[in-house]
Amino acid sequence: MNKYFTPLAVVAAAMFAYAPVAIIGAPYESTMLLVQKIFYFHFSTWMALTAAIVVCGAASAVYLFRGNPRADHYAVAGAELAVIFGAFGLVSGSIWGRKAWGVWWQWEPRLTMALLLELVFIGYLLVRRYGGPGSEKLAAAMGIFGAATAPFVYKSVDWWRTIHPQTTVMKTLGARSPGMWGVVWFCTVAFLLLFVLLLALRVRLEEQRVELDRLYLEAEG
Amino acid sequence: MTFARVAALVFRKDVAIELKSGEILYTTLFFAVSCVLIFAVAFVKEGQPLPGAGAGILWIAVLFAGNLALGRTFERERYSETLRALLLVPAPRSAIYVGKLVGILVLLFVTEIIVAPMVVLLFRVPLFARPLLLGTLLVLGSVGFAAVGTLFAAMLVRARTRDVMLPILLYPITIPVIIAGVLGTGSLLQSPADEPIALMWIALLVCFDVVFVTLALWMFEPLMTE
């Protein structure tokens, strides 16, 4: 393992240990009060999800057009992490929505699109598993399409005024409530660090697995 | 062999086969019609069709039928082993993609022409109040769906679990197209048809179509090479 892995893992663990303290200390939001504090992790997980989708999409494109096998490792790692962080984003949003809006789910654009992104990357993993030989390329195509749809998810909430908070919330957050902004920034950094560490771990697993397959093939031949 | 010529030849080949045997055309149409009939039976409450169900059912019937047709079109290529022959043509491979895409689109349009009047009849929705806008929505939605569908069907042609994987992969990616189509159609079905909303959905569909077709054209070549 890379020599930076362990110290960074310690840093990440420390950040996550401190996060609840920071979140409790953050100022309350006027209408949603306590339950709004889900926001810090909810927003951060979407940041990590975006990073995962970008990694998966870019790596898939590199793999498809250049045939670089290392890119494929990053693509599958990115897809798995996209599913994980996306799952948390959907569940945390649903829990928050139950308290704030009174319903577990709403068929409004952002939620629908977020769910579809999750389905796309679950489809990616399914193709890799059950697609048979050559499924890496098929999955790469899925990854590219998924990454291409993601910007529509982000902007969708600006185009339709619905109950989901708009993207302008984040842009004005720093000016309007500096106490919240610091905590958001802290949690986002913690999540991105966690994402990088998990990515490294998963890529290593993939490299080992491919190496093992190669050794098996050599042993047979 | 120019791009357009190859695409046209592929399309003409498919049309010729269909005109002769009619296998995919008739079975797809029949499937779409049965879909609508099943929905008509299922979505009825005290003898009245559910209000607002018409838009969704139109699109579902077309897309389910399209899914079947996609699988069968490429299955036919695989069965006759003509796919390899096609790939040996000294022309850009994306021309083959375009030829296949146009073939699927024509099939989808024929299905829509048959299914839309049925939906009007069975679900009593004023689908033809704004025929031009409806036509635009259907065309753009079909293009988006077929663009991704043709690509995925082509790349899955050699996979073992092809029939199951195609819908699993296709539907999540095309959900934005489906949403835009259904909501756009729904806005046209209101008492004074909500044209600005429909135009907004049409604009969104144009964006999606441009992105999807571009990506598909770009990706067809590397996906088809071993």
Next chain:
Amino acid sequence: MVQRVAGVLLALVAATSPIVAFQQPTAPEGFVQVNEVPASERLPAAPFLISAYAFFLVLMIGYIWSVARRLDKVQREMSDLQRSQRGSPS
């Protein structure tokens, strides 16, 4: 080792589930009009908050454990293979 981790995870999930199942607003008797919902009738926020964060913890621990288990398996298979190759040079 794997069973111990599984046991810990199970305990964590079992501990958080009563919190999730907790929120049930009480039904009023008869029809009395209220203009403002009293604080006792509103859904308590704390269980939602805690369950959200608890889910995150479970998810992360679960994923890391899954990756570690797969890595373990692959490395074990690799050493087995290398050992068998060294044993019978063919």
